[in-house]
Amino acid sequence: MKYKEQRHRGLHPAAFTYEEWQKIRSVTDSMHHAAKRSERGRNIYEFAGYIACIHCGLPLRCQGHAVTKHLYYRDTAKSRRLPCSNGGELTIRADLATQQFGELLRSLRLPDNWRELIRQQMVTEAQAAGTTPESIEREKERLKLKKTRILKQHREGYIDDEELYGEMAAVELALKHLDAPEVNGVKYEEVVEAGEHLPGMTALWDVATVQERNEMIMILLQPGGLYYDLENKIVAAIKPQPAFLPILRMLSGVVEYDEAKGLLVTERWQDRNRRATASLSPVLTSSFLYQKLQRLLEQISNTAPHSLLPTTKRHPGPKKPRHGIPPEEWPTVLRRVVENQEPLRNVAEDYGVSYETVRRTVLSAQKKAVL
Numbered sequence: 001m002k003y004k005e006q007r008h009r010g011l012h013p014a015a016f017t018y019e020e021w022q023k024i025r026s027v028t029d030s031m032h033h034a035a036k037r038s039e040r041g042r043n044i045y046e047f048a049g050y051i052a053c054i055h056c057g058l059p060l061r062c063q064g065h066a067v068t069k070h071l072y073y074r075d076t077a078k079s080r081r082l083p084c085s086n087g088g089e090l091t092i093r094a095d096l097a098t099q100q101f102g103e104l105l106r107s108l109r110l111p112d113n114w115r116e117l118i119r120q121q122m123v124t125e126a127q128a129a130g131t132t133p134e135s136i137e138r139e140k141e142r143l144k145l146k147k148t149r150i151l152k153q154h155r156e157g158y159i160d161d162e163e164l165y166g167e168m169a170a171v172e173l174a175l176k177h178l179d180a181p182e183v184n185g186v187k188y189e190e191v192v193e194a195g196e197h198l199p200g201m202t203a204l205w206d207v208a209t210v211q212e213r214n215e216m217i218m219i220l221l222q223p224g225g226l227y228y229d230l231e232n233k234i235v236a237a238i239k240p241q242p243a244f245l246p247i248l249r250m251l252s253g254v255v256e257y258d259e260a261k262g263l264l265v266t267e268r269w270q271d272r273n274r275r276a277t278a279s280l281s282p283v284l285t286s287s288f289l290y291q292k293l294q295r296l297l298e299q300i301s302n303t304a305p306h307s308l309l310p311t312t313k314r315h316p317g318p319k320k321p322r323h324g325i326p327p328e329e330w331p332t333v334l335r336r337v338v339e340n341q342e343p344l345r346n347v348a349e350d351y352g353v354s355y356e357t358v359r360r361t362v363l364s365a366q367k368k369a370v371l
């Protein structure tokens with residue numbers, strides 16, 4: 001597969017492709033006996049490293065109950081003396097999380113024309129990122145003229161059949177590429193492939209082994225990308241891997257805000273929270289994401305429904321970023337460092353800046369987030 005070697009702009013570890021996952025499976029199958037021995041001890045939590053508290057953003061710790069032997073995920077904020085507006089020590093039964101994630105997957109109903117819908121969506125996004133429809137049309141026109149020229153050359157005997165087929169195939173391929181947009185380093189075909197595999201994965205979910213479910217999670221979600229509300233015991237949001245984002249957007253009952261692109265918030269959690277917004281004390285939570293969502297929910301309840309205003313008001317400030325990381329990337333940097341607790345060094349490397357720059361960016365971004 002093509003995007004195996006490709007890193008998606010270094011924003012996160014490279015995603016597994018379905019084929020890689022198959023390979024992982026065959027390898028784990030071949031080590032079946034070796035794995036079986038320690039199976040009980042290891043990998044019994046499919047969401048390990050992937051489930052996080054929506055309030056503080058910290059990854060939940062896996063643990064078994066001493067008496068009931070049930071498996072749990074527990075918030076670690078309190079034990080780590082970090083702030084969490086939810087108390088920081090709530091737990092969730094592991095089997096409940098598994099069941100709920102399965103339900104979320106099953107709520108996916110792909111319309112018959114999903115491929116076309118996704119293509120249009122990606123074309124729009126590619127345009128927003130700078131590829132204008134005019135420039136594409138111009139290029140298409142140029143390629144069509146080239147086809148005519150090749151045919152003429154063939155007719156007049158300047159090129160033979162073999163050359164004709166070769167040249168025509170090259171032009172057709174170029175034309176196809178123009179219709180197959182690429183967004184955020186993910187190609188249209190990769191998204192289609194993801195879409196084709198998802199129903200199978202969904203069907204497999206309930207009957208899969210814990211390890212298989214864990215592998216599916218790694219393919220579907222970004223690390224820490226299952227945000228859970230431990231108080232209401234519901235999935236609050238998911239952050240899919242880029243190839244799966246366009247598909248998972250089609251889950252029923254999820255919303256995505258312009259201000260938090262890539263994060264799919266469940267409507268159920270949103271409704272619960274909107275009602276609770278009024279009663280929420282202005283507790284300082286450490287979760288940038290939660291604060292952001294909270295502000296969004298407030299905005300929604302203050303304005304007419306569905307008129308989510310983009311926060312276009314820019315702060316008058318220096319036009320050029322003083323730091324080496326463009327401001328639009330700050331939320332990502334913040335999330336990686338504060339929530340995902342990635343080493344600054346990794347982030348610095350991805351952006352080609354110094355360790356110190358990342359540290360300063362995080363401080364600035366946090367200040368900005370509070371405003």
Ligand SMILES: [Zn+2]
Nearest residue numbers: 053056075084
């Ligand atoms: Zn928490």
